[in-house]
Amino acid sequence: MKARLIYNPTSGQELIKKSIADILNELESYGYETSAFATTAEKDSARNEAERASKADYDLIVAAGGDGTLNEVVNGMMTVYRSKRPKFALIPAGTTNDFARALKIPSNKPLEAIKIVGKKQTLGIDVGKKDDQTHFINIAAAGALTELTFSVPSQLKTTFGYLAYIQKGAELLPRVKKHLVRITYDGNVIEEEISMFFCGLTNSVGGFENIAPDAQINDGLFTLILVKTDNFFELIALLAIVASGSGNHVNDVNVTYLKATNVKVEPLTDDKWMLNLDGEYGGEAPVEFVNLKGAIETFVNLDRVPDGKYIEEETLRDREIEEMAKKFIEHAAAIKPESLNELNEEK
Secondary structure (H helix, E strand, O other): OEEEEEEOOOHHHHHHHHHHHHHHHHHHHOOOEEEEEEOOOOOOHHHHHHHHHHHOOOOEEEEEEOHHHHHHHHHHHOOOOHHHOOEEEEEEOOOOOHHHHHHOOOOOOHHHHHHHHHOOOEEEEEEEEEOOOOEEOOEEEEOHHHHHHHHOOHHHHHHHOHHHHHHHHHHHHHHOOOEEEEEEEOOEEEEEEEOEEEEEOOOOEOOEOOOOOOOOOOOOOEEEEEEOOOOHHHHHHHHHHHHHOOOHHHHOOOEEEEEEOEEEEEEOOOOOOEEEEOOEEEEEOOEEEEEEEEEEEEEOOOOOOOOOHHHHHHHHHHHHHHHHHHHHHHHHHOOOHHHHHHHHHHO
16 A cells, blocks of 8 residues: 655644654554655645645545645545545644544644554545635635634744734734625525624634534534624624633524535625635635535544543643633733724724
8 A cells, every 4th residue: 555645844843844754654554655745835735746646546645734734635635536535644733733623633743643544443524615626624714803824924823823813813803894695505595794604514613622513524514604793892702602612602692503515605795705715715705615525535533532641631732722712802802992993983
């Protein structure tokens, strides 16, 4: 069997780069003849290599890096027919690692992550397809706060990690505004003013779990979340519920929570609505998404907790995320009322 490791050498403060030899040895021990490819600054570097390896009949492609690297690799793999598609594994080394959190794969621990392959537990995971034939594996979204991941410079992400998102998010929050849109899903139609739109495949967005409490990665369904308010204080209250991890935000009066296999989003005004696909800029609405059920066979941590030591480490990570969320809310709440009034007048 042949495996191709596609890795971002700058991810995780070059953590992957330092672990290449050990990762290759581990894959060799599982019976894979393994080679490696380091992504470059060239556009679609990871995507192009994943497409080449898929067409060259590799049995396994391992993506090592952040959510952006994973997205590129998946897009490259999706260029070949399902019957020809290699299996997929990931080594998360980004800032939020949303997709890895959903699959219960340890982040920024390359050797522990690659050992998931050795467990031989796979699942056909859903992949979202955008109408221009690009794909996503975690989230498609629109609205001011969803611009966070591609509006924070890469250098800041690398240096300050989640803190960079906290700072940028607090800046963007007062500028959230509603857009009149038409949402068509599985034959149903909603016309409403909303400030944010999420079309998710997993339960984790921006490092927060339970954004979509009942999401499953292989049920063929998107989770749709529509946020119907642009009121600063209502958004703060909603974020506080999200930060608690309870999942109760789905019952909030300002939230519409739905499931669908096919979704179309059409702005009914001239306002531009930029899209976020797995943390990268994904063009503008109008747009249509289709759920491709079980499109890629992926190595998943089906046992959830492979051994006892992960429990403490995952709990610690959850506490860190919760503390970051609290800082976000505190920072945003400290914004002076007079500045909010000025923004409301602009709206």
